[in-house]
Structures are given as C-alpha cells and as structure tokens.
Amino acid sequence: MQRFLNNPDDIVDETVAGFVKAHRDLVKLDPSNPRVVVARNAPVKGKVGIVTGGGSGHEPAFIGYAGRNMVDAVAVGELFSSPTAKSFIDAIKAADGGAGVAVLYGNYAGDNMNVKMARRMAAKDGIEVATVVANDDVCSAPLDERAKRRGVAGEIFMWKIGGAKAAEGASLSEVVASAQRAIDACRSVGVGLGPCTLPAVGHPNFLIEPGKMEIGIGHHGEPGTRLEDLKTANEVADDMVRIVLDDHDLPAGTEVAVLVSGLGATPVNELYVLYDRIEGQIAARGLSVHRAYVGNYFTSLEMVGATVTVLALDDELKRLLDVETACAGF
Amino acid sequence: MQRFLNNPDDIVDETVAGFVKAHRDLVKLDPSNPRVVVARNAPVKGKVGIVTGGGSGHEPAFIGYAGRNMVDAVAVGELFSSPTAKSFIDAIKAADGGAGVAVLYGNYAGDNMNVKMARRMAAKDGIEVATVVANDDVCSAPLDERAKRRGVAGEIFMWKIGGAKAAEGASLSEVVASAQRAIDACRSVGVGLGPCTLPAVGHPNFLIEPGKMEIGIGHHGEPGTRLEDLKTANEVADDMVRIVLDDHDLPAGTEVAVLVSGLGATPVNELYVLYDRIEGQIAARGLSVHRAYVGNYFTSLEMVGATVTVLALDDELKRLLDVETACAGF
Numbered sequence: 001m002q003r004f005l006n007n008p009d010d011i012v013d014e015t016v017a018g019f020v021k022a023h024r025d026l027v028k029l030d031p032s033n034p035r036v037v038v039a040r041n042a043p044v045k046g047k048v049g050i051v052t053g054g055g056s057g058h059e060p061a062f063i064g065y066a067g068r069n070m071v072d073a074v075a076v077g078e079l080f081s082s083p084t085a086k087s088f089i090d091a092i093k094a095a096d097g098g099a100g101v102a103v104l105y106g107n108y109a110g111d112n113m114n115v116k117m118a119r120r121m122a123a124k125d126g127i128e129v130a131t132v133v134a135n136d137d138v139c140s141a142p143l144d145e146r147a148k149r150r151g152v153a154g155e156i157f158m159w160k161i162g163g164a165k166a167a168e169g170a171s172l173s174e175v176v177a178s179a180q181r182a183i184d185a186c187r188s189v190g191v192g193l194g195p196c197t198l199p200a201v202g203h204p205n206f207l208i209e210p211g212k213m214e215i216g217i218g219h220h221g222e223p224g225t226r227l228e229d230l231k232t233a234n235e236v237a238d239d240m241v242r243i244v245l246d247d248h249d250l251p252a253g254t255e256v257a258v259l260v261s262g263l264g265a266t267p268v269n270e271l272y273v274l275y276d277r278i279e280g281q282i283a284a285r286g287l288s289v290h291r292a293y294v295g296n297y298f299t300s301l302e303m304v305g306a307t308v309t310v311l312a313l314d315d316e317l318k319r320l321l322d323v324e325t326a327c328a329g330f
Numbered sequence: 331m332q333r334f335l336n337n338p339d340d341i342v343d344e345t346v347a348g349f350v351k352a353h354r355d356l357v358k359l360d361p362s363n364p365r366v367v368v369a370r371n372a373p374v375k376g377k378v379g380i381v382t383g384g385g386s387g388h389e390p391a392f393i394g395y396a397g398r399n400m401v402d403a404v405a406v407g408e409l410f411s412s413p414t415a416k417s418f419i420d421a422i423k424a425a426d427g428g429a430g431v432a433v434l435y436g437n438y439a440g441d442n443m444n445v446k447m448a449r450r451m452a453a454k455d456g457i458e459v460a461t462v463v464a465n466d467d468v469c470s471a472p473l474d475e476r477a478k479r480r481g482v483a484g485e486i487f488m489w490k491i492g493g494a495k496a497a498e499g500a501s502l503s504e505v506v507a508s509a510q511r512a513i514d515a516c517r518s519v520g521v522g523l524g525p526c527t528l529p530a531v532g533h534p535n536f537l538i539e540p541g542k543m544e545i546g547i548g549h550h551g552e553p554g555t556r557l558e559d560l561k562t563a564n565e566v567a568d569d570m571v572r573i574v575l576d577d578h579d580l581p582a583g584t585e586v587a588v589l590v591s592g593l594g595a596t597p598v599n600e601l602y603v604l605y606d607r608i609e610g611q612i613a614a615r616g617l618s619v620h621r622a623y624v625g626n627y628f629t630s631l632e633m634v635g636a637t638v639t640v641l642a643l644d645d646e647l648k649r650l651l652d653v654e655t656a657c658a659g660f
Contacts, residue, residue, distance in 0.1 A: 002523040002540065002634050004563040004600040014563075015599040022622040024588075043625045059598035060625075193332040196597075201594030210332060233334040233344075260352075265595035267390035267526075269345040270334040276348030292352040295390075298628060302597045302634075304332050 003302070006129045008199035012056045019063050033090040035076040035083060037063045039327075040211045042072035042095055048166040048175045049073065049095030051103045052159060053083040054111060057198075058219060059287050060329040061298040065156060067327025070163040071104075072097075079198055079301070080220045082110030088118035092127060100128035100172030104179050106151025107135045130176040134158050136186040136309065138247045139216025139225045150218055153261050153298040153309045154186030156329070157321070163330045164323035178320065183311040187244040191236055193219035193225065195306030196264065205243055215239060219263075233270065237277035240308045245285060250312050252286025253321055257321055259309040260292070264299035266306055271295065274306055282310070290318060297329060331527055333632070338529035340502055342386045342408055348395050353658045356397045363420040365406040365413060367393045369657075372402035372425055377401065378496040378505045379425025382489060383413040384441060387528075388549060390659035391628040395486060397559045397657025400493040401434075402427075409528050409631070410550045412440030418448035422457060425485060430458035430502030434488050435522035436481025436511050437465045460506040464488050466516040466639065468577045469546025469555045480548055483591050483628040484516030484638045486659070487651070494653035508650065515642040517574040522547035522554065524634030526594065545569060549593075549630045563600065570638045575615060580642050582616030587651055589621070589639040592630035596636055601625065604636055612640070620648060 006014065014246025020029050030036035043049055054062045065071045072095035075083035083091075089105060092101045101122070105111050112133070119129045134151025141148035164177030170178070192214040195204035205221040208214055212235070216224030230237070250256070260275050262268070275294045282289060290313055298307065313321065336344065346367060350359050360366035373379055374401070383405025384392045395401045402425035404411035422431045431452070435441050442463070451461045452577075464481025471478035492509030500508070522544040525534035535551040538544055543566070546554030580586070590605050592598070605624045612619060620643055628637065644653065 002538070002560065004523075004566060004596065004604050004636065006562045006564050006603065011599065011603065012604040014606045016602075018602030018609075018624070021609045021619075022602065022605050022624045025621075034545045036553070057597075059602065073477030139613070193334075213332075230332065232336045234336050236334060245659060264478075264597045265632060265634075266334065267387075267594045268626055268629055269341065269387060269631070272352065272389065273336065273341060273344040274334050274344075274348070275352050279348075279351045289351075291355075294348070294352045296598055299598055301599070302595060304595075304632075305333065 001199065005199050011199060012076065015056060016076055017057065025329060026326060030090055030094050033087060035087045036090045036094055037066050037074045037076060038094045039066045039068060039072045041068055043097040045097045046099055047097045048099045048170065048172050049101035050163050051091045051095045051101055053088055053091060054106055055080045055082060057301045058299055064329030065159050067325060067328050069167040069323055069325040070157050070327045082108060082114050085114040085117035087242055088114050089121045092118060092122050092129060096127050101130045102162055102172060102175045102179060103129060104162050105133065106155055107133045107149060116298055128172060130172050131181060132158060132176055132179045134183045136183060138187050138189050138243055140218060141273050143247055152188045152190065152219055153185055153259055153307050154188045156259060156297055157186055157257065157311045158183045161317060161320045164320035165244040167323065184315055185317060186309055187248045188309040189240050189243045190217045190305060190307040191215055191240060192303060192305040195221060196301035196303040198320055206302045217305065234277045235271045237274045241278055241281040244308060244310045248312065250287055254287050255290040255318060256282065256287050257291045257311040257313060258289050259297060260294045261297040261307045262299065263303035263305040265302040265304045268295065271306060278308060290323055291321060331529065335529050341529060342406065344404055345386060345389065356656060356658060360420055360424050361488050363417060365417045366420045366424055367396050367404045367406060368424045369396045369402050371396060371398055373427040375427045376429055378429045378502050379427055379428045380427045380493050380496055381421045381431055381432035382435050383418055383421060383435055385410045385412060387631045388629055394659030395657050397655060399497040399653055399655040400657045401489050411435040412438060412444050414550060415444040415447035418444050419451045422448060422452050422459060426457050432460045432492055432502060432505045434492050435463065436485050437463045437479060442555055458502060460502050462488060462506055462509045462513060464513045466513060466518040467548065468517050468519050468573055470548060473577055482518045482520065482549055483589055483637045484513055484518045486589060487516055487587065487641045488513045491647060491650045494650035497653065512647055515647060516639055517578045518639040519556060519570050519573045519639055520547045520637040521545055521570060522633060522635040522636060525551060526631035526633040547635065564607045565602045567604045568611055571608055571611040574638060574640045578642065580617060584617050585615050585620040585643045585648060586612065587621045587641040587643060588619055589627060590624045591627040591637045592629065593633035594636045595632040598625065602635060608638060621651060
C-alpha cells in the first residue's frame with residue numbers, strides 16, 4: 001500500500017487529532033470522549049443541538065461538518081464502522097443546549113442501532129432527541145422501498161439545512177421537519193472506478209477490473225446495480241443525472257443545488273469535467289442550478305470514483321442553504 | 331486508465347468550463363480568451379491587479395485562487411504546461427484597474443519566458459507590471475541557489491498575501507514587496523508515493539516501485555533528492571518538517587502558517603494523520619501554528635503524495651493572511 005500510515009489501529013485517533021489541531025478555531029475534542037468532535041461554540045444555550053456521526057474514512061465527512069450554523073457534535077466511528085452508542089450519547093450531551101437535539105444520520109444498520117440506544121440513554125437524562133435518517137442513495141433500493149436506501153452525500157445538505165434552521169432559533173420539531181424535507185428532496189448516485197483498502201485488512205474491499213466501472217456503488221464498496229465498460233466522462237455524467245432525476249421527477253423551473261464529490265483518489269480536475277456535463281444535462285431538463293459544490297466532500301479512503309447529489313430547492317430550503325456557515329468541510 | 335475522461339485534448343477546456351459554471355458567483359471567463367479566468371469583481375478601479383497562471387492539472391490551483399481579495403485573473407495552460415504569453419497578457423488586461431498589475435507566479439522556464447513577453451506587451455499598452463517569482467521548493471536547488479528553486483504550494487500564500495495587500499489599497503511596489511516577503515518566508519517539500527498520467531501520453535510520468543517513496547519530488551514528477559523505502563507517516567512527517575525548517579532557521583516563538591496538500595489521490599484522512607505529527611514537530615522547535623490548511627490545495631492530477639509548506643509570519647504577514655477572502659480553493 002502506497003499510503004501515509006503508522007499503526008493501522010491508530011488511524012482514526014490520529015486523523016481526529018490532526019483534524020482538531022488543524023481546525024481548532026472551529027472545533028474541539030469532547031473532554032470525556034476522544035471519539036466526539038464538538039463545534040467550538042457548542043452547546044449554544046436555547047438552540048436545538050445538531051448531531052451526526054458515522055464511520056471514519058469518509059473525510060472531510062463527518063467531522064468536517066462540525067462548526068458554526070452546522071453540526072454541533074459528531075460521533076466518530078472506526079474506519080467504515082458505526083460510532084458506538086456511547087459516542088452518540090456523548091455527542092448528544094455535548095450538543096445539548098436545553099432545546100432538544102436532532103440526530104441527523106445515514107441509514108446503516110449499525111448507526112440505526114446505536115442511535116436508537118443513545119436516544120434511550122438521552123431520555124433517561126431528560127434530553128429530548130429526534131432523528132432524521134438519510135436515504136438519498138438511489139441505487140441502493142427501489143423508490144417504493146425508499147426507507148431501505150443508504151444515506152450518502154445528501155447528508156451534507158441535510159446537515160446544512162438542519163443546522164441553519166436550528167441557528168435561526170427553530171424548535172426541535174421544526175428543525176427535524178426541515179432536515180427531513182431536505183433529505184426527501186435529495187437524490188444521489190455513486191460511480192466506482194477503483195476500490196479502497198482498509199489498512200488493517202490489507203487488501204482491496206472489492207475489485208473493479210481495468211476498463212470497467214460500477215454504477216450505483218456505495219461508500220463502503222457496497223455493490224452497485226450495474227458493472228459496465230468504462231465510458232467517457234460525458235456518458236458517465238449523463239447516466240448519473242438520468243439516475244437521480246428519473247427517480248425524482250422535478251417540474252421545469254425547479255432550482256437545485258448540486259454536489260459532486262470525489263471518492264478520495266479522483267483528481268479534482270476530473271470532477272470539474274464531470275460537473276461541466278452534469279450542469280448541462282440538468283439545464284436540458286429545464287432545471288437551474290442555484291449553487292454547486294465540486295470537490296472532496298464525502299470520500300471513501302482512496303476509492304476512485306465520484307458521487308452526484310441533487311437537492312431540489314423550495315423557498316425555505318434555498319434560504320437555509322444560503323445561510324453562512326463556518327466548517328472545515330465547505 | 332481508470333479516469334473520468336472524454337477526448338484528452340478537451341480536458342483543460344472542460345475543466346475550466348466546469349469550474350466557471352460551478353463557481354459563477356466568484357469567477358467569469360474572459361470574453362476574449364477562454365484560457366483566462368477572471369474574478370467576478372475584477373478589475374477593481376484603482377486597485378493593483380493580481381495575476382497568476384500556470385499549467386493545468388494542479389486544481390484547485392491555479393483557477394481556484396481567483397476571487398475576492400485574492401487573484402484577479404488567472405492564465406490557464408495546458409496540462410503541466412505554461413500558459414501562453416497571450417493568455418498572460420490577456421489576464422493582465424483583465425486584472426488592470428489602472429494602478430498596475432502584480433504577476434505572482436512560479437519559477438518554471440516556460441512561465442518565466444511567457445510572463446516576460448507579456449510584460450513587454452503590457453508596457454506597450456501602458457500597463458505597469460511587476461513580478462514576483464515563487465521559489466519555495468527546498469529540494470529543487472540548494473539554499474545558496476535559491477533563485478533556481480521551483481515554486482510550489484507556497485504560491486498560495488504569496489497570492490493570499492499579495493491579494494490582501496492589494497485589497498487594502500496598497501501601491502504596486504508595496505504589493506510586490508509584501509508578496510515577495512511572503513514567498514521569501516515560505517519553504518515547501520513534496521513526497522511522492524505514486525505517479526500520474528497525462529491522458530494524452532497514456533503512461534505514468536515517472537515510476538515509484540511499491541514500498542518506495544521519493545522525497546523532494548516536484549509537481550510534475552520532477553525527481554526528488556532521495557528515493558527511499560516507504561516509511562511510516564510519522565517518519566515521513568518528521569523528514570518533511572526537518573527539510574523545510576533546517577532550510578529556514580526560525581527563532582523560537584515564531585508563528586507560522588502550515589499548508590499540507592494532497593497531490594490528488596491521497597485520502598483526506600491521511601493528510602490529517604500527517605498534520606497531527608507535523609504540528610507536533612513544529613511545536614517541538616518552539617514555533618507555534620497560527621493557521622493550518624489541510625486538504626487538496628495544489629495537486630498533480632492523480633499523483634499519490636503530499637506537500638508541506640511552512641510560512642513564517644511577522645505582524646504584517648499575519649494580518650494579511652487573516653484578511654477574509656472568497657475563492658473556491660480555500
């Protein structure tokens with residue numbers, strides 16, 4: 001492995017330590033749990049707390065979205081593994097400003113279980129917790145089984161909207177309603193061109209032969225819906241736009257936000273090559289892009305590939321998306 | 331090649347087109363030259379214009395640093411090739427607000443030649459141009475031949491400082507003096523773990539065997555000073571800090587800014603693993619980190635590796651570094 005590594009067992013601790021050092025103007029470590037990263041200004045008294053969490057290896061997700069007007073506390077898991085229930089409850093406590101806590105997380109079995117346990121613990125401590133489960137990954141289940149779909153980069157929009165709503169002083173139920181509307185309005189798709197390797201495992205988590213690509217792949221190498229010959233960037237972009245927009249029929253004139261994320265080892269210029277075509281295809285459907293994000297926003301170690309997320313905006317989502325934030329991920 | 335590509339000849343046009351679409355709130359294309367990206371608010375009447383330029387394939391450099399209080403216009407070259415003199419002069423014209431233009435660029439033969447030609451053309455048009463040539467790459471020549479050194483990620487600090495000084499209303503000679511002091515106060519080093527491939531060429535630009543790494547490598551695969559067995563992340567970080575700080579003897583108590591950039595295919599979490607150690611080593615020398623940047627700031631297509639840049643701050647550099655900017659690269 002051509003990687004910058006020490007002992008594979010220490011990767012997460014070292015990543016979190018480096019992150020907190022680099023961004024100490026934005027975040028701090030929870031004093032009682034080194035797997036909880038807390039926004040520097042959290043908890044804010046009287047504000048609904050925003051919590052998320054997930055496995056490591058997706059940097060800048062999840063820790064990079066802790067910050068002002070964003071996520072108040074992030075529970076950090078091992079590489080590609082859910083944070084513990086203890087880390088989720090510690091994150092909830094760290095985010096609690098007395099107005100309840102919204103846990104906005106992705107639909108994975110481990111996260112579901114551990115958030116559920118943490119929620120029970122929070123109830124004992126008198127902290128009101130509500131949850132929104134992101135399920136924006138179109139290829140992970142059919143539309144009529146949307147509750148089975150995984151959460152991927154659409155989570156970033158969910159956090160952004162939820163965080164902005166909470167910053168406005170909204171109640172827990174209002175925050176959760178806006179975050180739910182945000183993720184309901186999101187569709188994502190991933191394309192994989194190359195695998196990644198968990199250092200402690202030492203071999204790739206899946207294989208893609210040269211000249212092939214996998215459409216609909218997940219953030220941990222979960223298989224996609226199609227293994228195909230590698231096409232041109234334009235053909236891939238067309239396919240990705242078709243997948244997300246065929247799943248989400250939007251009336252002409254709808255404004256959208258678009259997020260194109262590399263999966264870790266895709267050169268930045270190729271993401272712009274994709275975006276060039278993606279925006280054209282979106283426009284061809286009569287939609288217009290209000291705001292675009294292109295870069296490494298939600299990665300999978302050194303996987304080669306990209307994800308596209310489209311968020312359909314309404315007046316409230318647009319207003320909340322435009323609220324200024326301070327976090328390392330953006 | 332497992333890459334998102336169309337016709338290799340179109341990569342730069344597509345990258346620039348995608349970039350300008352994604353960041354139209356920050357930049358626009360020069361109407362007369364599609365290889366010149368201009369800050370949306372440029373030219374600013376009465377302000378010194380800031381211009382840079384360089385080869386493509388280093389995204390978000392160079393175009394990502396066009397924006398408010400940063401670079402006014404960027405000349406865009408082919409992959410790993412200097413922009414033409416025509417693109418440099420068009421960038422100079424686009425940035426010219428009547429107070430002269432500072433061209434802040436990196437020390438490469440093609441760029442030196444083309445900037446020189448553009449400067450002559452500008453003189454004919456009555457535009458006063460001054461230049462600063464970045465030479466922060468420690469391993470590219472000995473300290474007593476510093477003028478031979480290449481410019482690498484320290485250029486970002488040079489642009490930041492020059493851009494902020496110009497935004498304050500300083501004169502051309504003052505802007506150039508501050509930008510020169512910034513690059514004089516910068517030292518950088520790169521470590522390569524894997525090569526990259528120019529799509530039109532179709533094979534890697536150099537080779538690094540598995541288990542090896544190249545210390546002091548350039549942004550285009552220019553050979554480093556040492557080919558070594560791949561060490562742990564901590565050992566690599568120690569080596570990088572030693573190289574930059576042994577070259578730049580700083581008194582204890584000096585505040586520095588640190589930029590750790592991936593070269594394109596290095597996972598984000600590994601950059602934080604490196605940073606964790608780097609900050610510790612800097613602190614061990616009695617220096618303190620005022621501000622850190624960790625991410626993909628100056629890349630080399632899909633090269634695996636990282637660069638470290640240390641900028642020694644004084645009161646003015648610190649003040650200018652902290653001026654707010656709006657650009658896609660940060």
